[in-house]
Amino acid sequence: MALTKEDVLKVANLARIELTDAQVTKFQPQLAAVLDYIEQLNKVDTQGVIETAQVTGLENVLRPDVIADCPDDERQATIEEAPQTVANMVRVTKVL
DSSP, X not given: OOOOHHHHHHHHHHTTOOOOHXXXXXXXXXXXXXXXXXXXXXXXXXXXOOOOSOSSOOOOOOOOOOOOOOOHHHHHXXXXXXXXXXXXXXXXXXXX
């Protein structure tokens, strides 16, 4: 697929990337090669192929969540080791 410099600049603009003229010239054939490969993949017959997100067969191994009481001595030891505490609780940085 032949790409113009304007095509490369449009893709760069969409990606919020500023390119020099030398970079546009460098990336023009590379981007064309990627699009050619995608076109080749689009020609593959995928009728009857089951969609998948994991091809290795690996699965997450998770344990069930179990609520359990924490002995007071372990709780107090944990609080004492925390870098910051407030009202007998561990203080952490706000995460937004």
